[in-house]
Amino acid sequence: MPPHEPLLAFESVSKSFGAVRALTGVSFSIAAGEVRALLGENGAGKSTLLKALSGAHAPDSGAIRIGGATQRFDSTQDAFRAGVAVIYQELQLVPELSVAENLLLGQLPARGGLVDPRARDARARELLARLGLSIDPGTRLGSLSLGQRQMVEIGKALARGARILAFDEPTSSLSRRETERLFELIRELAASGHAILYVTHRMDEVFAVCGSATVLRDGALVRTFECLDHAPRASVAAEIVRAMVGRELSDVHGWSPRDIGAPRLELRALEGHGLAAPLNLDVRRGEIVGLFGLVGAGRTELLRLVYGAARSSGGRVLVDGRPVGIRSPRDAIAAGIVLAPEDRKKEGIVPVRSVLENINLSARRRNLHLGTLLDRTWERDNAALHIQQLAIKTPSPATPVRNLSGGNQQKVILARWLSESIKVLLLDEPTRGIDVGARAEIYRIVQELAKTGVAVLLVSSDLPEVLGLSDRVLVMREGRISQELARREAGEEVVLQHALPASEGAFA
Amino acid sequence: MSNRLWHRAGMLLVLALLYACCAAFVPHFTSWTNTEGLLLSVATVGMVSCTMLFCLASGNFDLSVGSVVACSGVVAAVVMQRSDSVLAGVLAALASGAFVGLVNGLVVARLSINPLITTLATMQIVRGFAYIASQGKAVSIAHEPFFELGNAYWLGLPVPVWMCAGFFVVFGFLLSRTVFGRDTLAIGGNQEAAHLAGIPVVRTKIAIFVLQGLVAAFAGIVLAARMTSGQPKVAEGFELEVISACVLGGVSLTGGVGSMGAVIAGVLIMGIVQNAMTLLNVEPFWQYVARGLILLAAVLFDRLRQPRA
Numbered sequence: 001m002p003p004h005e006p007l008l009a010f011e012s013v014s015k016s017f018g019a020v021r022a023l024t025g026v027s028f029s030i031a032a033g034e035v036r037a038l039l040g041e042n043g044a045g046k047s048t049l050l051k052a053l054s055g056a057h058a059p060d061s062g063a064i065r066i067g068g069a070t071q072r073f074d075s076t077q078d079a080f081r082a083g084v085a086v087i088y089q090e091l092q093l094v095p096e097l098s099v100a101e102n103l104l105l106g107q108l109p110a111r112g113g114l115v116d117p118r119a120r121d122a123r124a125r126e127l128l129a130r131l132g133l134s135i136d137p138g139t140r141l142g143s144l145s146l147g148q149r150q151m152v153e154i155g156k157a158l159a160r161g162a163r164i165l166a167f168d169e170p171t172s173s174l175s176r177r178e179t180e181r182l183f184e185l186i187r188e189l190a191a192s193g194h195a196i197l198y199v200t201h202r203m204d205e206v207f208a209v210c211g212s213a214t215v216l217r218d219g220a221l222v223r224t225f226e227c228l229d230h231a232p233r234a235s236v237a238a239e240i241v242r243a244m245v246g247r248e249l250s251d252v253h254g255w256s257p258r259d260i261g262a263p264r265l266e267l268r269a270l271e272g273h274g275l276a277a278p279l280n281l282d283v284r285r286g287e288i289v290g291l292f293g294l295v296g297a298g299r300t301e302l303l304r305l306v307y308g309a310a311r312s313s314g315g316r317v318l319v320d321g322r323p324v325g326i327r328s329p330r331d332a333i334a335a336g337i338v339l340a341p342e343d344r345k346k347e348g349i350v351p352v353r354s355v356l357e358n359i360n361l362s363a364r365r366r367n368l369h370l371g372t373l374l375d376r377t378w379e380r381d382n383a384a385l386h387i388q389q390l391a392i393k394t395p396s397p398a399t400p401v402r403n404l405s406g407g408n409q410q411k412v413i414l415a416r417w418l419s420e421s422i423k424v425l426l427l428d429e430p431t432r433g434i435d436v437g438a439r440a441e442i443y444r445i446v447q448e449l450a451k452t453g454v455a456v457l458l459v460s461s462d463l464p465e466v467l468g469l470s471d472r473v474l475v476m477r478e479g480r481i482s483q484e485l486a487r488r489e490a491g492e493e494v495v496l497q498h499a500l501p502a503s504e505g506a507f508a
Numbered sequence: 509m510s511n512r513l514w515h516r517a518g519m520l521l522v523l524a525l526l527y528a529c530c531a532a533f534v535p536h537f538t539s540w541t542n543t544e545g546l547l548l549s550v551a552t553v554g555m556v557s558c559t560m561l562f563c564l565a566s567g568n569f570d571l572s573v574g575s576v577v578a579c580s581g582v583v584a585a586v587v588m589q590r591s592d593s594v595l596a597g598v599l600a601a602l603a604s605g606a607f608v609g610l611v612n613g614l615v616v617a618r619l620s621i622n623p624l625i626t627t628l629a630t631m632q633i634v635r636g637f638a639y640i641a642s643q644g645k646a647v648s649i650a651h652e653p654f655f656e657l658g659n660a661y662w663l664g665l666p667v668p669v670w671m672c673a674g675f676f677v678v679f680g681f682l683l684s685r686t687v688f689g690r691d692t693l694a695i696g697g698n699q700e701a702a703h704l705a706g707i708p709v710v711r712t713k714i715a716i717f718v719l720q721g722l723v724a725a726f727a728g729i730v731l732a733a734r735m736t737s738g739q740p741k742v743a744e745g746f747e748l749e750v751i752s753a754c755v756l757g758g759v760s761l762t763g764g765v766g767s768m769g770a771v772i773a774g775v776l777i778m779g780i781v782q783n784a785m786t787l788l789n790v791e792p793f794w795q796y797v798a799r800g801l802i803l804l805a806a807v808l809f810d811r812l813r814q815p816r817a
Contacts, residue, residue, distance in 0.1 A: 309704060333706040347704050350697035352764040361694060361705045365687045373685050416705065 005068035007032040007195040008053075008084075008164050013062035015048055022048040023219045025062065032163075035186060035196040037206045040216035041244055041435035042405045046199050049216070050166055053197070054086040055079035066164065085157030086166040089173075091149055093156075095142030100124035102141050103155045127155040131185065147178025154185065165189065166197040171205060172432055175295035176461075183209045201435060202462070203237050215243040222246075245437055252440045253468030254447065260471065261285030263321070264455035265337070265424045267306065270315035274301025276479030278315055283424065283455040288446065290470030290490075291459045293499050298479040299459040300342055303426045306457075307339040308332045319423055333362060336423030340413050340430055342459075344406065348413045351402035355394045356383040358401045358412050363419035386415035390445060407431075407438025414445055425449060427458045431465060443469055463492055475499050519757055519773040526780055534784045542787070544665065550779035551668040552577070553749050554772070555727045557757075558679035559720040560750045561771045565683070566716055567696035567763025568616060571627040572608060573724040574746035575634035578739065580605050580728030582638045584654075585647035585738025594654045601732075602725050608634055609721020613714035631747070638740040647738040658733030668730050675723070680768030692716060696763025752799070753778045756806045778802070 006029035015023040023045045030036045040046050051057040053064065055073030063070045066082050073079045079086075093102050100120050101108065109119035124137035131151045141149060150170060157165055167186075171179045186209055190196055198210055206213055207228060214224045222243045225236060264285045269278035275298055283289045293299045304310040306317060308326040316323050317337075324335040332338070341347035349358055360379050367382075369375040383397045390411045394404055401412055410430060417425065427446065431439045446469070450456050460466050466473060473490040475483040475498040483498035530537045556573050563570045580601035588597035612630055616623045649655075660667045683689035691712050694702040703709045732738045757774025759766035781802060785795050 307704075328706075329704050330706040330708060339704060341701075341704055346698070347700050350694050350701050350764065352697045352760075353694060357690065357694070361702075361707070364690070368687070374687060374690065376685075 006030060006065075007067055008197070009065040010049070010052075011063045011065060013049070013052055013059045013064065015052060015057060015059045021219050023052070023059070026216070026219075026221050027062075028214050028221060028224055030164075030195040030197060032193045032195055033190050034212065035190050035198060035210045037210035037213035038197055038199045038216065039201075039206065039213055039240060039244055041437055042407065043218075044216040044244070044435075045219040046216055047168070048219075050086055050168055050197075050199065053079065053084055053164075053166055055084075080160055080162070083161060083163040084166070085160065085162035085164070086168065087150070087153050087157065087170060088168050089170075091153045093141055093149060093153060095140070097141055098137065099128070099135060099139050099141055099144070099152055100137035102152055103127050103137075103159055105156060107160065123159070127159055130158065131155050132181065145178070147174045147181065150174070150178075150182065151185070163193070164195045164197070166199070168199045169201065169433065170198075171200070171202070173295075177294075179205075201433065203240065204464075206240070207233055207237070213240060215240060217244060217246055241436060244435075252436060253443050253465070254440065255468060256447070258286045258447070258451055258471070260287045261453065264319065264453075265306075265457065266318040266321070268316045268318065270302075270305060270312055270317065272301070272305040272312040272314075273310055274298040274479060275305070279481060281457075281474065281481065283457050285453045285455060286450050287471050288450050288456040288458060288469055290466035290473045291457060291476060292461070292463060292466045292473060292495055293476030295461065297476040297499065299476050300428055301479075302476070303339060303428050303457070303459055306332070307337060307426060309339070333420065336421065337426065338362075338417040338420065338422050338424070339426040340410065340417070340428065342428040342432070344409050344413065349401045349409050352400055354398045355387070355392065355401050355404070355412055356380070356397040359383045359386055359397075359415045359419060362416055366420075382419055383415075386418060390415055390418075391441065405435075405438070407434040407442070410434060410438075410442060411445070414442070418449075422449075422454055425454050425456045427456065427460075429460055429462075430458070431460075431462065463495065466490075467492065467495070519770045519777070523773045523777055523780075526777060530780055530784045534787050536787055537784060542783070544669075546779055546783045547669045548666050549783065550775050551666075551672040552727045552731055552743075553746070553753055553778070554672040554775045555675050555730075556720075556724050556746075556750045557753050557771055557775050558675045558768070559716070559723040560754050561679065561757075561759055561766050561768065562683070562689075562692050562716045563720050564751070564754055564759045564761060565696045565763060565766040566692045566713060567699065568623040568713065568716065569627060569751075569761075570612065570623065570717065570720050571747045572612060572631040572634055573720065573750060574743040574748075575631045575638065576605050576608050576721055576724035577728035577731060577743040577746055578741070579608075579634045579638035579641070580725035581732030581735075581742065582642045582647055582738035582740050584729050584732050585649050586641055588649055588651055588654065589647065594651050597651075597654070598729055601729050602722060605721040605723075605725020605728070606718050607721070609718040609724075610714065612721070613717030616717065617710045617713035635740075642738060642740045644740060646735075646740075649732065649736055649738065655733050655736055658730050658735075668734070671726075671730065676768060676772055683766075683768055688712065688715070693764055693766070696760075696765075698764070749778065752803045756803060 009029035010026050012025040012027050013023055014025055026049060038046050048057065052059045055076040055078050058074060065071065071082050103124050104120060109116045109123060121137045128135060128137065131154065133148060133151050141152065170182060174182065186196055200206060211228060212224060212226050213228060215222045225240060228236065262285055263282045265283040267279060267281040269280060271278050279302065291299050301310065305312045308328045308331050317326055319335050319337065326332045326335060345351065356379060360382060364374060364379060367375050367378045387394065387397060392411045392415065393408050401409060431442055446456060458466065458469060467490055471487050473485045473495060474481050475495055477499055485494065536542050560570060583604045584597040584601035587600040588594060608630055612627055615621050615626045658668055662670055691707045694707055695709055695712060699709060731742060753774040754771055755761065756777055757771035759771060781798060782795060785798060
């Protein structure tokens with residue numbers, strides 16, 4: 001490789017799908033040792049660019065140069081051979097196999113067709129040491145945490161001699177500690193001469209780990225921000241957001257004071273899996289209560305208990321002062337409690353069914369014709385009403401909901417609950433993986449709901465979101481509520497301080 | 509746009525084309541006698557494919573239907589012999605089918621056991637009981653009125669054909685116009701999301717299996733009436749015929765997708781191909797090969813018309 005040649009360069013890369021131009025003439029380069037953030041709203045072209053890099057989609061025109069040599073990738077194998085590895089959110093690992101077998105997937109050291117277990121384990125140990133993981137190479141992959149698995153995926157790329165690593169929102173399911181460990185590894189990789197492309201939605205991560213940032217909008221490169229380490233953070237962040245959305249977004253959360261009334265949801269000495277002690281909690285009419293905690297603090301478990309998706313082993317749930325017996329989500333919905341779950345694709349939507357059916361999934365059984373038949377007029381009107389009110393972007397109500405963007409899928413789930421008469425809305429990570437524009441709209445919808453008297457319990461690991469949206473913040477730690485803070489008291493530091501475990505354990 | 513039309517009417521087009529070809533090239537194909545025979549031959553598969561559609565659409569699977577068809581015929585015959593009552597025989601047969609369905613449903617939905625394994629087991633158990641109850645021989649039936657169920661004519665067509673048509677209408681309506689039908693599709697599309705949206709997943713699944721058992725038992729009764737005896741050996745491989753017809757009709761084996769219109773087309777395509785081969789004097793052994801190839805072709809075809817992600 002000639003000196004001063006960037007390790008990775010995109011040269012006016014373009015790609016269209018039918019009439020849709022996903023990428024138009026994108027050019028930029030990354031040097032060895034550089035960590036470059038790739039930013040943009042959903043549909044800006046980040047995924048397409050990653051797919052061009054990984055060999056999954058060949059560009060229509062333009063070129064990808066690696067170490068100065070133009071490459072043509074017709075398959076992901078070609079990209080791999082050229083030293084490119086893309087780490088997707090869905091990891092390409094086999095849970096039933098051992099860590100060593102996963103690390104060396106497709107290239108197990110063999111002698112005469114037989115696997116050489118000693119060479120395999122030695123090689124695996126070497127990789128694990130480089131990743132800073134102290135686990136046995138024989139461990140079954142499925143028994144590792146998500147963060148550890150991601151490390152194994154990175155190790156797999158290193159085992160194949162990858163020099164260019166691209167990450168697609170790698171922290172979305174990691175705990176804070178795992179995230180920090182990942183950042184450390186990325187810095188080490190950069191220091192040892194790798195080029196890193198880092199796709200994310202989260203501004204704090206850009207500043208935490210990236211040296212520069214490239215912003216895409218509508219398939220074209222808007223601007224590249226250099227030397228982030230030395231720039232004034234707040235003003236650069238604002239400029240980046242402006243570059244992403246193409247307009248000013250002064251305050252995404254748009255919080256304004258609301259009338260807060262009598263307690264709507266009351267949890268009294270609630271017990272169950274994930275809670276360390278009986279838990280008490282109130283959410284009032286019109287109030288948005290943010291529940292912050294690290295992954296594993298028991299937040300999702302608490303919501304699932306209230307919603308009847310998990311069985312509580314003691315305690316009471318009251319709605320508007322009256323105790324309600326909740327043994328299933330069905331009971332919860334009947335009591336006016338609804339949940340927008342954490343994992344939209346797995347728990348929220350029915351991907352193959354239409355937008356209309358997904359919106360009406362719950363309320364249709366309460367709007368029947370002659371007591372038995374589906375009321376198709378009601379179904380059509382209800383879907384149309386909510387598509388319009390929530391500005392759900394869909395070609396038609398009959399479109400399968402899997403074809404929608406993440407933000408619009410979340411709106412479909414909210415529409416499902418707006419079709420019911422609800423009293424309590426439980427939100428679990430409502431904007432994970434959703435771009436800034438759609439995020440602002442979801443915040444608006446939630447606040448309008450609260451204005452009508454709905455009590456909102458919001459769980460999120462996005463701290464700015466919790467602080468920006470909540471009237472009151474509860475911090476959870478190790479299965480119990482460790483602190484309650486009013487909106488004006490809740491700052492990043494104090495919240496984090498109560499969220500971190502009392503005793504710091506070592507990673508892995 | 510044409511793609512959407514293709515999705516909605518693809519199998520109907522194939523059916524029309526197939527019918528036209530057979531009409532043009534297969535002697536006697538369009539004769540009334542043959543048409544009647546063709547419809548009668550698909551009636552049994554047609555009835556059971558109605559409930560198999562629900563089963564597959566909910567992401568489940570049922571291999572036990574062939575055994576239920578045989579067993580219910582035997583039960584009907586044995587009970588009629590002993591009690592001398594047609595009604596008792598029919599009710600006992602239906603009850604046996606519903607019971608098998610209930611067991612399948614409870615094991616699959618309540619205990620979360622894989623439906624393939626569960627019904628593979630009940631398929632063998634039920635077949636075993638059919639042999640035990642009949643001592644391995646055909647049990648003859650001496651009640652003339654019972655034969656009417658399978659052999660009478662109404663408006664120029666055999667009664668089983670009308671029954672099958674009735675099932676198509678009822679279950680087609682259930683699937684598209686009732687909460688039960690649409691819940692079925694939602695469960696198949698994403699069981700966890702359906703549960704969290706308040707859909708009674710366990711209850712719906714059990715209901716589907718019970719219906720499946722009832723309908724298979726009904727088909728067995730009609731078959732026994734046509735044969736004037738309960739035979740433990742009948743309907744070997746019947747479950748695969750039914751599932752093939754459904755898959756040919758575009759029902760997704762992963763659940764969530766299926767429509768009655770396409771399943772009817774699938775049933776008829778299978779029936780026409782078999783009928784045409786018989787008329788052309790193709791050896792029965794080759795008919796197996798041909799049926800398998802059609803199924804394979806249909807699945808590959810379906811794969812090709814799916815837009816690539």
